[in-house]
Amino acid sequence: MTPVSPTRLIGGRYVVLGELGRGGMGIVWRAEDRVMGRQVAVKELHLPDGLGLQERRSFRERLLREARTAGRLNDPGIVTVYDVVTDDGVDHIVMELVEAPTLAEVVARQGPLDERTATAVAQQLLSALRAAHDNGVVHRDVKPSNVMLGPNGRVRLADFGIAQAVDDPGLTTTGSVIGSPGYMSPERLEGAQATPAADLWAAGATLFHALHGAGPFARETAAATISAVLHADVPTARTRGPLGAVIAGLLQRSPQARLTGVQAAALLASTGSETAPMFGGPPTTQAASAAASRRWGWPVAALVLGLVLGLVGGFALAGAGVFAPAGPAVTTLTYGQGGDVPVFGSVSRACLQGQLAPGRAFPIGSTVSCDGPHDLEIFQTFDPFGTQRDLPYPGRDQLAGYAGQACSLVFDSGLVAGPDKDRLEVASLVPSQASFETRADSSSSFTGRDVICLLRSSDGRQLTGTRIAEDPG
Numbered sequence: 260m261t262p263v264s265p266t267r268l269i270g271g272r273y274v275v276l277g278e279l280g281r282g283g284m285g286i287v288w289r290a291e292d293r294v295m296g297r298q299v300a301v302k303e304l305h306l307p308d309g310l311g312l313q314e315r316r317s318f319r320e321r322l323l324r325e326a327r328t329a330g331r332l333n334d335p336g337i338v339t340v341y342d343v344v345t346d347d348g349v350d351h352i353v354m355e356l357v358e359a360p361t362l363a364e365v366v367a368r369q370g371p372l373d374e375r376t377a378t379a380v381a382q383q384l385l386s387a388l389r390a391a392h393d394n395g396v397v398h399r400d401v402k403p404s405n406v407m408l409g410p411n412g413r414v415r416l417a418d419f420g421i422a423q424a425v426d427d428p429g430l431t432t433t434g435s436v437i438g439s440p441g442y443m444s445p446e447r448l449e450g451a452q453a454t455p456a457a458d459l460w461a462a463g464a465t466l467f468h469a470l471h472g473a474g475p476f477a478r479e480t481a482a483a484t485i486s487a488v489l490h491a492d493v494p495t496a497r498t499r500g501p502l503g504a505v506i507a508g509l510l511q512r513s514p515q516a517r518l519t520g521v522q523a524a525a526l527l528a529s530t531g532s533e534t535a536p537m538f539g540g541p542p543t544t545q546a547a548s549a550a551a552s553r554r555w556g557w558p559v560a561a562l563v564l565g566l567v568l569g570l571v572g573g574f575a576l577a578g579a580g581v582f583a584p585a586g587p588a589v590t591t592l593t594y595g596q597g598g599d600v601p602v603f604g605s606v607s608r609a610c611l612q613g614q615l616a617p618g619r620a621f622p623i624g625s626t627v628s629c630d631g632p633h634d635l636e637i638f639q640t641f642d643p644f645g646t647q648r649d650l651p652y653p654g655r656d657q658l659a660g661y662a663g664q665a666c667s668l669v670f671d672s673g674l675v676a677g678p679d680k681d682r683l684e685v686a687s688l689v690p691s692q693a694s695f696e697t698r699a700d701s702s703s704s705f706t707g708r709d710v711i712c713l714l715r716s717s718d719g720r721q722l723t724g725t726r727i728a729e730d731p732g
Contacts, residue, residue, distance in 0.1 A: 272344070282404075336390065384465070459523070470502075505523045607637065608638070
């Protein structure tokens, strides 16, 4: 162990005052910058044993690159990197000294964050990542121990010491992985380069940790954790507001289907302004939680869910297997000519009599009052293809995948309420090929391409009263 002494100098400039912490990559010292007259944090980096000469050279090149990119990251949500120095053959990263607990420490000490506080953390974390990504820098190791929760609710993202500039070709050794497996995206674990989308996956896993006290793929061994990231079902965050939809959208295994930072921030903005965090404070009241879920607006839901699933700009569900449904199982039937449901005349919020089954028709005018007994309730409708006419039919399986994701996210967002929610199930209707292709010559407001989300009782009993938390109008 390196001795601690007030007379020890790092790089002839930084006077070591004491140890702040240590981990697998080395030790962090509290030090005083003799030139600037300020205290700083100095991370002394220890390379793993057994690295070859080329691997060590690549690692040091990466550190020097960070010194060049640090100036880009002048953002209040990012812990600033000041300098990179080599002293006695050991590399050090000199950073802004932020004396605050990490998210991992707060959760371990006080338990999971309440939803209001976690939402505020999410907003600031996404803002910091956007600042980095806009400057061409990928963090590569977003995790709870790198998110610092300071006074007055200020969130800081730390440890850009292993970040990678997007516009600087990769310097990592082939086959090497830098980061924490439980928070690494599936594509990175499979050998792909780090990208902003990978950081956003890690942010989703970090926010899940904030709400649950453990990562979504935490297992007893590293191998089991990696297997869970790649293959296990993605757990659903226990939230009523848009934070749950954001986490679900960030934890999409396909980078193309994953929420972007801008989309996630827009979704969280629907919570309004009452998101001041209370690190370690009392939990959010039930009334506040309900109010937050009511502010989660339908137009924002439709917009963002459409974007996350890649259905704007003519993407048209390209790529088989991209949309592996998460959340509750969703039964999907086709509607229109040649479909399972030959006639379905309502796409707006409505309640219907009759079980959803192949051969059953629901013509215009077959709706009933939601206040009385009914079998089905339409709780959301998506028009993912808009006014685009010349599009090939994506196929039933791809449309069903989209419907499963979109309807499940809305169902879990807090818009669907009621004491019997756990006894409800989600069904969806997607267009048949004939219905989809007929749209090209139609001037009707009914597109024939809509994806319709419905509620029904899992035991076949009728429902009475709406299950929608607030009138979307």
